Amino acid sequence: MVVREILPGISSVGVIDWHRLAFDDLMELPDGTSYNAYVVQGSEKTALIDTVEAGFDEEYVTNLIRAKLDSVDYIIANHAEQDHSGALPLLLELYPMATVVTTEKGKDLLCSMLLIDDERILVAEDRDSLDLGDKTLVFYSMPWVHWPETMVTWVPEDRILFSCDLFGAHLACSSLFADGSSRLQEAAKRYYAVIMQPFRSKIQEYVEQVESLNPAVIAPSHGPVYNNPSAILSLYREWSSDEGKNLVVIPFVSMHHSTKWMVERLTDALIQRGIDVRPYDLGTSSTGTIAMDLIDATTIVIGSPTVHFGPHPKAANIAFLTNILKPKARYAAVIGSFGWGGKTVQTLGEMMPKLEAEMLEPVYIKGKPGEQELVAITVLADEIYKRHQDNHLV
Numbered sequence: 001m002v003v004r005e006i007l008p009g010i011s012s013v014g015v016i017d018w019h020r021l022a023f024d025d026l027m028e029l030p031d032g033t034s035y036n037a038y039v040v041q042g043s044e045k046t047a048l049i050d051t052v053e054a055g056f057d058e059e060y061v062t063n064l065i066r067a068k069l070d071s072v073d074y075i076i077a078n079h080a081e082q083d084h085s086g087a088l089p090l091l092l093e094l095y096p097m098a099t100v101v102t103t104e105k106g107k108d109l110l111c112s113m114l115l116i117d118d119e120r121i122l123v124a125e126d127r128d129s130l131d132l133g134d135k136t137l138v139f140y141s142m143p144w145v146h147w148p149e150t151m152v153t154w155v156p157e158d159r160i161l162f163s164c165d166l167f168g169a170h171l172a173c174s175s176l177f178a179d180g181s182s183r184l185q186e187a188a189k190r191y192y193a194v195i196m197q198p199f200r201s202k203i204q205e206y207v208e209q210v211e212s213l214n215p216a217v218i219a220p221s222h223g224p225v226y227n228n229p230s231a232i233l234s235l236y237r238e239w240s241s242d243e244g245k246n247l248v249v250i251p252f253v254s255m256h257h258s259t260k261w262m263v264e265r266l267t268d269a270l271i272q273r274g275i276d277v278r279p280y281d282l283g284t285s286s287t288g289t290i291a292m293d294l295i296d297a298t299t300i301v302i303g304s305p306t307v308h309f310g311p312h313p314k315a316a317n318i319a320f321l322t323n324i325l326k327p328k329a330r331y332a333a334v335i336g337s338f339g340w341g342g343k344t345v346q347t348l349g350e351m352m353p354k355l356e357a358e359m360l361e362p363v364y365i366k367g368k369p370g371e372q373e374l375v376a377i378t379v380l381a382d383e384i385y386k387r388h389q390d391n392h393l394v
């Protein structure tokens with residue numbers, strides 16, 4: 001690993017995990033990830049910002065040796081999750097005089113999850129600051145990005161914000177700074193979709209707060225550093241906004257093609273009405289990709305046959321995921337096919353209580369859909385069109 005200077009006295013000392021394939025078993029990682037950690041050297045004191053995932057301690061400590069740190073006064077724990085605090089126990093052994101700085105809730109989590117001695121921890125209240133000499137650390141409490149204890153650290157002299165997971169991206173890449181590539185944008189969007197989306201209203205608030213600081217650099221805890229943060233700020237504004245796009249997402253599963261034929265008919269009907277549509281066969285689709293489309297979708301249609309009196313488990317899984325991600329969609333519907341009876345439509349609806357969407361009339365048919373049944377699909381397409389029109393989307 002290498003130590004890379006961001007600004008005089010401020011360097012990146014984290015590690016790149018090129019080969020990781022999944023995170024939290026919640027999302028697949030097509031491009032690996034990084035565990036970013038930083039050092040801030042003031043004229044009098046030195047602080048480390050976050051650490052790395054346990055198991056990467058050796059690479060991390062090698063970086064600290066290469067950064068030639070004589071001593072460390074503070075270790076700032078913006079976020080207690082183990083991918084950023086995993087190396088903290090080792091670091092506290094290495095620097096016995098160092099004090100950990102975190103929020104009150106961060107203290108509780110670090111003590112319980114990493115068995116850190118609470119006497120080593122200094123609690124930072126919102127807007128508390130620490131003087132490093134010619135640099136200052138100011139702590140802003142920002143709970144729920146994406147745990148309850150999160151905070152960010154601001155260095156006003158350099159206008160750099162260490163934003164923990166906010167603005168993060170699971171992307172292993174050799175460049176330190178964001179290059180504006182579509183690969184980075186997709187990684188940042190996937191990260192937002194799965195990790196930040198449930199806290200959308202908080203994110204709106206925090207984006208405004210960060211913009212008011214007018215940062216020159218945003219250094220998140222995963223992915224590249226933004227030395228021109230306006231692009232990521234404007235993407236976050238767009239993703240967290242209340243306005244959806246002219247997009248219908250249709251995650252579906254079909255064992256014997258009946259539901260699939262209905263999805264195909266709905267897809268065609270929506271295209272004919274000028275609506276963007278993305279059908280996802282749940283047998284082969286990645287949940288991270290569907291989650292990304294949920295950021296933009298105004299309407300979600302779940303397609304499921306009845307299996308053992310209820311939804312197919314893959315459809316139930318996506319309904320559960322939709323419920324916990326709380327996307328901004330305003331309309332939802334269930335379509336599918338059954339043989340003799342069950343509670344699929346009701347169960348799927350009940351599985352999404354957090355979705356603040358109007359449930360449209362379901363299209364749920366017995367067996368193979370004939371032309372007459374497929375007319376109901378056209379009616380559903382008309383209903384969706386009307387609503388998208390009401391929202392000035394078509």
Ligand SMILES: Cc1cc2nc3c(=O)[nH]c(=O)nc-3n(C[C@H](O)[C@H](O)[C@H](O)COP(=O)(O)O)c2cc1C
Nearest residue numbers: 254255256257258259305306308309338339340341
């Ligand atoms: C394992 C299995 C369990 C099923 N259980 C039910 C059921 O409980 N109630 C029902 O109405 N149909 C049930 N069916 C029938 C399907 O819902 C029906 O064949 C439907 O048309 C399949 O739609 P698809 O072609 O989209 O998979 C079951 C089918 C399978 C294969």
